[in-house]
Amino acid sequence: MRRFFLMILLHLAVSLQAQTLQRPVAATFAGTEGYSKRHAGALSGMVNQASMAGFNNFRAVLYAEKRYLLQEWQQIQMAASMPLQSGQMGMHLLYSGSSGYRETKAGLAYARNIGNKLDAGLQFNYHGIGMGGIYGSASAISFEAGMILHLSDKVNAGAHVNNPIGGKWSKSGTGKLPAVYSFGIGYDASAVFFTGLEIVKEEDQPVSIQAGFLYQPLPMIRIRAGVATATASAWMALGLQKKGWGLDITAACHPQLGISPGIILTVSGKKRMKDQDTKNRLP
Incomplete structure (x- = not known):
């Protein structure tokens, strides 16, 4: 029964979002928060690399989610960035799927x-897919x-563009x-409140509007919530942060396919005092 449900799920995924194994579902805010001077972090740098330009310290993030509570659709991403004399250098690693079908990415x-x-x-990326067995x-x-x-x-x-010239898989051609x-677009309403909106258009897929907000009732606590129209999903996250580290628990809910839980671990180094324009950004 579970395999039959998975086949239905995979079929629906094609019509919902062809790149679902690449972009976080339980952390949709990674895209919108890239348009914040205060709240952009290492996770945002995975979605729009330009947001890293405002970082003035080392930052790293580990993100994991279990899409629709299915082991076959687990995803793990890791990213890190460090300041150079001019600019910021970053790396991004991704693994998703299972032994039967998996996707990897290194950027x-x-x-x-x-x-x-x-x-x-x-960012330049190397993608891999493995289908196991004879495939x-x-x-x-x-x-x-x-x-x-x-x-x-x-x-x-x-704005951001991913794969505009259509990279082809090596074996199929x-x-x-x-x-x-x-x-x-994002709006830092105050030191403790941010709201943003992102419009995403994937090739051969409908437009998705993703909107959300972040609120910090206390310096250590942050609350996020929002929606994504392409999948009619809502998401929410609760996070703690202190002295260069952070922990966020997040989940997205699809009306038919269910819940996708996720966890985010972040770490950041000391900030460079010479960059006054970004001194208030969070890790």
Whole structure:
């Protein structure tokens, strides 16, 4: 019965979002919070590399989710970034699926400021898929790029493109990674409240509008919630942070497929005092 349900789930996934094994479901806020001067973190850098340009310290994140509580759809991602003399260097690793079908990704990114109003980022990726048994494996290369424009001290907007030229899988020669385009805007209403919106268009898929907010009732506590229209899903997260580390428990709920729980661990180093423009950002 479980295998039959999984087959239905995989069929639905194609119509819902072809790149579901790449982009976090239980942490949709990773995209919107990239458009915040205060709250962008290492997780945001995985979605829009330009957000790393505002970091002034070492940051790392470990993210894991179990999509719809299915072992076959587990996902683990890790990212880290460190400041250079000019800009920020980052790396991104991803593993999703199971022994029967798995996807992997390794990426190397660079981001920097272009003046006081614009940040830009670029990442090159190596993708792999393995289907076990006699089906073997295949690989592909892609790139992604993003930019963020600081419209004011509180409002930031930007765009991101992933795989615009269509990287092809090595063995098939015809199958390719989908192109994904996104646009977002964020508003830092105060030191403790942020709200953002992101519009995501994946090749051959409907447009998804993702909106959410972050609220910090106490310095150690942060609450997040939001929605994603493409899958009619709602999500919520509760996090704790103190002295350079953070822990967030998050979950998304699909009306038919159920709950996708996730956990986020973050760590950050000491900030560079010379970069005053980002001194208040969170890890």
